[in-house]
Amino acid sequence: MSIDTVATAEISPEHSQPFAELGLKHDEYQQIRDILGRRPTSSELAMYSVMWSEHCSYKSSKVHLRQFGEKAPKTDVLLVGIGENAGVVDIGDGWAVTFKVESHNHPSYVEPYQGAATGIGGIVRDIMSMGARPLAVMDPLRFGPADAPDTKRVLPGIVAGIGGYGNCLGLPNIGGEIVFDASYSGNPLVNALCVGAMKHEDIHLASAKGVGNLVVLYGARTGGDGIGGVSVLASETFSDGGPTKRPSVQVGDPFMEKLLIEATLEVLQAGLVEGIQDLGGAGISCATSELASNGEGGMHVWLDRVLLRDETLSPEEILMSESQERMCAIVRPDRLVEFMERCAKWEVEAVVIGEVNATGRLTVDWHGERIVDVPPRTVAHEGPVYERPYHRPPWMDALQADTTDHLERPSSAEELKATLLSMIAAPNLASKSWVTSQYDRYVLGNTVLAQPEDAGMIRIDEVTGLGVSLATDCNGRFAKLDPYAGAQLALSEAYRNVAASGAKPLAVTNCLNFGSPEDPEVMWQFAEATRGLADGCLQLGTPVTGGNVSFYNQTGDRPILPTPVVGVLGVISDVARRTSITWGAAGDYIYLLGDTKDEFGGSEWANHVHGHLGGLPPKVDLDRERALGEVLVAGSMDSIFVAAHDVSDGGAAQVLVEMALRAGTGATIAVPTALDPFVFMFSESAGRAVVVVRPIDAGRLAALCEKTGVPLTAIGAVANDDNLVFADLFTVSLGD
Amino acid sequence: MSLRVGVVTFPGSLDDRDAARAVRIAGGEAVSLWHGDADLKKVDAVILPGGFSYGDYLRCGAIARFAPVMNSVVDRANAGMPVLGICNGFQILCESHLLPGALTRNDSLHFMCRDQRLRIENTSSSWTSDFMAGQEIVIPLKNGEGGYVADERTLDALEAEGRVVARYLDMNPNGSRREIAGICNERGNVVGLMPHPEHAVESLTGPTTDGIPFFTSVLKSLVNA
């Protein structure tokens, strides 16, 4: 097998290279030649091609994502901001929390079980690489129509994969989303969120500090996983018929990941680690170049020392391999022995593959021959940046003009009841316990709230009760009707869910799932959604700490609904005062907070009953959202609430049914005189929540709303039987 | 001095922290034991916690059974030391033949996590003496391979000798023969349980606190011993 070395590259400038097959544009290839002052070796070409890919370089999104930094609200809670593996937030008492959501959409379409499983594995390693102990996961999912064959193919595997990996890893699943829409047929969305915690002093970064320190690769062995295109190069270097077959799919090993977590936490606790980085997309290429360019700037790697699962791998493939369950640590030579011992204790293989230096170059040798010699920054951080053209789609006007006004509305009591019964059975609104019962929500013993609550809540400090609350949301139909407002509505819904649980919203993560950035109309949706999210976060005072972008989500030229999934993290000083959605004693008062308007554009009613998508989404009023949040948090602190539940998909009626079912007792509801019953029940106006209080606390609630200017409407009381009565209209029995 | 209850950590154990917390809440001292270390550190009782030891690859509990610590556990158990195996721990006890039968794939073929109602059938074992006979409790159940099986003779013997410690109520979540959720050995010191009492020791994080008596039982039985 012949190696393409730096030496050969220098004397063979004319040698033609398959840059196009590797997804590089001609000018990008030229740029690489200019950086190096020669043609790249095949290994260097492999590195640049993968690091400059959309997935790793964010070349199409960077210019828009910048706003998250530029418009970041003044805040002192952000300990580590965008740019690291995940942002870190100060929650007090010396505790720090890190969280991030990432996509694994395409792999989950190809092989649902393994794709979803490795999605969980990847985000967990991101959290670990900040020095945190992973504490919980969440899984926002999108599928085609519930009854579509494609959905039947991918859904069971995806759910089993998330459960199979997360359960075996010992991380509770505390929430997520399951949404069905035709636009996701053939392109399901599998987003995975992980949250972890650490003490401030334990925060670690992906930087190769300290000349002479060693680069240790540990965890699973390196195989030919996910090297896709590069085999083009590999086959070049093989004199014979080419390399042995490469895996089409990556298989996750949750057991190895569990050992990796325990081993990593031990070496971090023992202070044996100077810098640490997970191996995700682009594997060793990404880890070494990012570590080097964040650190002293130089690093040398002996690539032949990497422990392999498949001895036939070529150096290009080893550099690119995306084998799972691997981490990379920077270790002082005098700590190496102890580092190795701790890994051995957990039966985790580890090997020194390199050394930090101050040469300003990343050099890689293969059996004594120099195959890579590059400035690491040009690989990791100075990739191409594109100002992709975008424009508002001409069809937007027609779409927004096609309002819901002409849709036939139920008016009689019978029609309203029939509509409610049909709505609560709709795939998007019906109970998701058939999925969540496959997830362990108890492991680690700190889960305070999980599905079907508004937000997932975990206890961080068992002594003080300090905890965090998380929710992810996005209504893609709203985002389609108005991407700017849609992103803000996703933000406000997640914000509201966290506040409803009693926690103060602090920070935001996001996963921007869109179609092809090369389609100017999709790019416009992306630009609008990012702008909306950045503006919204500024107004709500919750900084974006990190996230992920997933482009090219489309079947043929039909893109998915723009789906900017927003995750909000809140802090609660004592989880004992959490607010659940379960209401209590008969006679307790039920109130609706916020204003209900006639807003049905993109609503579940229009979608489920009429299959209609048009008009404008509900109006965004973030100041109202913020005021509502204050009431929900203050009410929890003053223990005013028996229960609280945010109002979103399906409207107030849906919320009341969910609360009644959860509690197993009904209620008597009186439609406010000012409202049309249909609007009251099914409108999806933002900035609303249903709260339940003991009669004696009614006054305190009124005063609180008075102070914050949040509209308060009494709508009924908890009953002692299992009938949900809409006075003067109809009754539904929880039995049926 | 408070009694020492060992909690074994195998590679892939997940609920070891929870089991230790439960022991502390019940008033005992939790001592962590390592799978590779035969030394039981002078503990008075041992808990084999839930999880996926060795990934549950091959067969649940099959590989953990051969861990050095298990030789000591088996010896001490045969000498009467109280041992509780929860979920994966139950599977390990069966694989080590400290308990009869085996646990097989749920008949639903799905992992199932739910708050499960049980009836305590035996209040003379080291781990259930603090319950009232016939007491009904609700604690979390979470497993993919929790279907208890054994041949008819063994099942009849278990029933006859009152060695069925707990039975599922309302629904049989995993196809266990005769709704068996937990059993004990002849002596009553070794108990295997599929549901998770250690996840029901705080009202904040569990559906109930019905799990506590499992842990107070052993502490009392040790004092009285």
Add this chain to the structure above:
Amino acid sequence: MARVVVDVMLKPEILDPQGRAVAGSLRRLGLTGVTDVRQGKQFIIDLDGVVEGARLELLETLAAELLSNPVIEDYKLQVIEDPA
């Protein structure tokens, strides 16, 4: 009656964590010279009548698409006419 045995194995290039774990414990329990272990599934299907023609073809299809996952697994199908 006939018996059809279908063996399903992960493709050689696909990581097999279970096989790895088994190899590890075989070695720990004193078995020397273990170079590789793969863990697969075996289906034993008993049928009335003979297995040939369309029925055999259908079985092949089902083995390829239902019993195994063509993305990551290979399968082997043997027919054993009247076993016992």
Add this chain to the structure above:
Amino acid sequence: MARVVVDVMLKPEILDPQGRAVAGSLRRLGLTGVTDVRQGKQFIIDLDGVVEGARLELLETLAAELLSNPVIEDYKLQVIEDPA
């Protein structure tokens, strides 16, 4: 080098929910005359050197006590000297 193949099957008297589920879908997909389906495991163990004497005995023990659970499973062990 040698290859040892160990097949592990649930004992006939033990209920096999996976086999039952497979039988169901085979029938749904049009396969007629299915009387029974059992799903088991197959281990393919590659070893250096020959498998005989004490080494073979050890393998038998490991197949009986590690690879299978005698309470619910039966096993079948075949040795294939130098495969290929």
